[in-house]
Amino acid sequence: MISAKWTKRSPWILHFDTGSCNGCDLEIWALLTPRYDVERFGMVNKANPKHADILLITGPVTRKAEERLVNLYNQTPDPKLVIACGDCASNGVPFFDCYNVCGGVDKVIPVDLYVPGCSCRPEAIMDAVVQGIQMWQEKVEREGER
Amino acid sequence: MNEWYFGLALFLLTLPAIGLLLGFDRILTARLQNRVGPPLWQPFFDLAKLFDKEGLLMNKGQVVFALMGLLLQACAMGLLCMGGDLLVTFFLSGAGSFMLVLGAFSALSPFSHLGAHRELLQIVAYEPVFFLAIIAVGWYEGTFMVDSLEGNLIGVLPLVVLALIPVLMIKMQKSPLDLATAHQELVAGPYVEYSGPYLGITKLAHWFELAILLGFISLFYTNDDALWTLMGRLLLIIGLVVLVAVIDNTTARLTRGAVVLTTMTIGIALVGANLIILALYGLGGLA
Numbered sequence: 001m002i003s004a005k006w007t008k009r010s011p012w013i014l015h016f017d018t019g020s021c022n023g024c025d026l027e028i029w030a031l032l033t034p035r036y037d038v039e040r041f042g043m044v045n046k047a048n049p050k051h052a053d054i055l056l057i058t059g060p061v062t063r064k065a066e067e068r069l070v071n072l073y074n075q076t077p078d079p080k081l082v083i084a085c086g087d088c089a090s091n092g093v094p095f096f097d098c099y100n101v102c103g104g105v106d107k108v109i110p111v112d113l114y115v116p117g118c119s120c121r122p123e124a125i126m127d128a129v130v131q132g133i134q135m136w137q138e139k140v141e142r143e144g145e146r
Numbered sequence: 147m148n149e150w151y152f153g154l155a156l157f158l159l160t161l162p163a164i165g166l167l168l169g170f171d172r173i174l175t176a177r178l179q180n181r182v183g184p185p186l187w188q189p190f191f192d193l194a195k196l197f198d199k200e201g202l203l204m205n206k207g208q209v210v211f212a213l214m215g216l217l218l219q220a221c222a223m224g225l226l227c228m229g230g231d232l233l234v235t236f237f238l239s240g241a242g243s244f245m246l247v248l249g250a251f252s253a254l255s256p257f258s259h260l261g262a263h264r265e266l267l268q269i270v271a272y273e274p275v276f277f278l279a280i281i282a283v284g285w286y287e288g289t290f291m292v293d294s295l296e297g298n299l300i301g302v303l304p305l306v307v308l309a310l311i312p313v314l315m316i317k318m319q320k321s322p323l324d325l326a327t328a329h330q331e332l333v334a335g336p337y338v339e340y341s342g343p344y345l346g347i348t349k350l351a352h353w354f355e356l357a358i359l360l361g362f363i364s365l366f367y368t369n370d371d372a373l374w375t376l377m378g379r380l381l382l383i384i385g386l387v388v389l390v391a392v393i394d395n396t397t398a399r400l401t402r403g404a405v406v407l408t409t410m411t412i413g414i415a416l417v418g419a420n421l422i423i424l425a426l427y428g429l430g431g432l433a
């Protein structure tokens with residue numbers, strides 16, 4: 001097994017919009033700009049579930065997006081981490097009880113971290129991602145022991 | 147004969163050197179975009195992570211093609227390090243690039259297929275130029291054997307080095323010539339269906355492929371002093387990588403037709419012009 005010290009330095013992300021208002025998506029994109037520059041932590045937006053380690057999910061998961069979200073989750077190789085970005089993704093809040101939404105990412109796939117806010121601030125997402133890297137490393141180590 | 151050891155050492159150094167070069171390239175790109183960028187070791191972290199991940203496969207053929215690609219590129223690089231035949235190196239490496247295309251075609255994904263088609267177009271665009279460059283070197287030197295090349299080629303074949311810059315840009319997957327891995331439209335092109343360790347294998351093959359081209363370009367500079375030769379070659383490579391990074395960050399991607407046309411016509415014209423000039427002055431081993 002390769003040392004987790006090395007492997008945790010390269011979390012590649014997949015961002016998926018499950019029907020958000022685009023508010024949170026913009027904040028995720030802000031992470032890649034010079035101001036926040038998450039490539040410092042080795043993070044790259046790969047836009048491909050097969051290359052991804054961390055899924056950044058926004059939106060309340062509409063019924064149409066549900067199937068796709070599950071599909072993306074299954075296509076991501078282990079060890080992986082799911083971060084629900086924004087109130088929508090955390091529990092569907094502005095769309096609470098809507099007929100066409102599942103009401104949160106955790107209704108569909110297991111979520112590791114929730115980022116609050118409508119929209120969630122880039123700083124908060126970054127905090128979640130850095131914490132997420134920690135969790136992901138623990139996951140990598142656990143997976144390594146198995 | 148310490149040349150044998152020297153070749154082996156060179157071969158073993160290839161991957162670390164290319165990894166560092168790619169790390170340098172990523173930092174440089176970040177700085178050009180006013181960002182801090184990843185650490186220098188980032189390519190190694192990426193590779194370590196990939197080999198530690200679970201690998202999902204579309205079909206078993208994919209692995210065979212990925213492994214064949216790595217094997218062919220490694221063979222070609224080994225031959226280059228040992229001072230072997232440039233033409234054999236070229237054909238082995240070309241076959242290795244083609245393995246990536248086959249691997250991409252073997253998966254039933256439209257992105258993968260588009261990537262494979264575009265990779266083929268790239269091969270059509272750069273292979274003739276690369277081939278002609280090798281022919282030009284062979285024509286001037288009268289031999290294709292790396293260890294019997296002598297003289298400072300960059301002085302007599304400067305246009306050939308210029309022609310190799312677009313080739314380097316394609317091999318480094320840099321804008322404006324990065325057709326196959328166009329990340330905004332094709333996600334990762336031919337690599338899209340590879341994951342985990344299998345993606346790692348294709349990455350390693352790509353590192354070797356890059357090393358072969360850079361190794362060939364480095365042959366253009368020689369000095370009587372071995373230390374100067376080494377320094378000059380390193381400077382040449384780093385200079386070209388800086389140039390490619392600057393071009394990458396200041397241009398938009400060309401269309402498929404434009405990539406093939408510009409790379410091929412400009413490349414062939416430059417190499418041809420260089421050979422004509424040499425022939426006019428009666429230079430060259432076979433002239």
Ligand code: SF4
Binds near residue numbers: 024059085086119
């Ligand atoms: S949490 Fe707010 S800003 Fe974010 S997607 Fe939902 S409605 Fe938009």
